[in-house]
Amino acid sequence: MSPGLPPVRLPAPSWEGSSRAARIYRAALAALGPSRWWPAETPLEVCVGAILAQNTSWKGASRAVENLLARGVMDSPRALLALPLEELEKEIRPSGYFRQKARRLRIFLEWLQGECGGGVEGLARLPLEEARRALLALEGIGPETADSILCYGAGKLVFVVDAYTRRIGGRHGLFDPKLPYEEIRAWFEARLPADLALYREYHALLVRIGAGWCRTRPSCKGCPLSRFARPGLP
DNA sequence: GCCCAGGTGGGTA
DNA sequence: TACCCACATGGG
Numbered sequence: 536m537s538p539g540l541p542p543v544r545l546p547a548p549s550w551e552g553s554s555r556a557a558r559i560y561r562a563a564l565a566a567l568g569p570s571r572w573w574p575a576e577t578p579l580e581v582c583v584g585a586i587l588a589q590n591t592s593w594k595g596a597s598r599a600v601e602n603l604l605a606r607g608v609m610d611s612p613r614a615l616l617a618l619p620l621e622e623l624e625k626e627i628r629p630s631g632y633f634r635q636k637a638r639r640l641r642i643f644l645e646w647l648q649g650e651c652g653g654g655v656e657g658l659a660r661l662p663l664e665e666a667r668r669a670l671l672a673l674e675g676i677g678p679e680t681a682d683s684i685l686c687y688g689a690g691k692l693v694f695v696v697d698a699y700t701r702r703i704g705g706r707h708g709l710f711d712p713k714l715p716y717e718e719i720r721a722w723f724e725a726r727l728p729a730d731l732a733l734y735r736e737y738h739a740l741l742v743r744i745g746a747g748w749c750r751t752r753p754s755c756k757g758c759p760l761s762r763f764a765r766p767g768l769p
Numbered sequence: 770g771c772c773c774a775g776g777t778g779g780g781t782a
Numbered sequence: 783t784a785c786c787c788a789c790a791t792g793g794g
Contacts, residue, residue, distance in 0.1 A: 588774095590777080679775075679777090699775060750774075
């Protein structure tokens with residue numbers, strides 16, 4: 536484990552609040568159990584996974600990360616960058632958009648190596664807003680990817696908003712799902728206690744529910760949050 | 770076969 | 783601002 540960074544997986548905290556957000560958290564946690572996300576062993580693995588997971592199933596992204604681990608290039612940005620582009624593309628093919636993602640991955644790794652002292656620890660030493668601005672300035676890093684890297688990789692207190700967060704939050708009457716990314720992020724950050732483990736666990740639970748019920752099952756039948764659902768919402 | 774996935778960037782009006 | 787489209791593989 537890299538020094539100076541919180542573990543990639545933290546235990547799920549309890550949240551005693553009486554708000555709708557808190558009750559939904561408790562219901563999801565009670566039904567599914569702790570997530571201990573992100574599903575990665577190292578901060579670098581989180582970053583690579585976050586880029587490879589863009590607009591694809593986690594399964595494909597995970598297979599791509601496994602390929603890189605098997606090649607023994609996940610120890611450092613330097614090791615990954617030493618892999619020839621064609622080889623990198625070949626290994627990450629299962630995650631889709633493999634040419635685009637190979638290029639974006641390299642842009643990020645070169646920045647990490649050049650500007651951050653070679654690793655995620657350097658990124659974590661930057662103040663949150665500065666780190667976020669720098670990430671967003673990189674080609675291929677949008678708000679969700681940046682926040683996944685910051686929250687799960689660098690241990691920054693940022694709530695990650697993704698398609699499931701938006702869909703579930705809208706469906707259960709938390710906020711308007713058409714709100715801009717930043718406003719949904721602010722919605723959570725204004726309501727959740729300032730606890731990194733809670734930020735991570737909440738997001739992870741929403742993803743697990745989204746992937747488990749919103750997508751793969753035709754109805755909300757059996758969803759741990761069905762009693763919170765508001766009728767008529769998409 | 771067809772649709773969509775834990776997005777992002779670029780183009781157009 | 784609000785839509786469109788490209789990017790690519792894999793699973794339901």
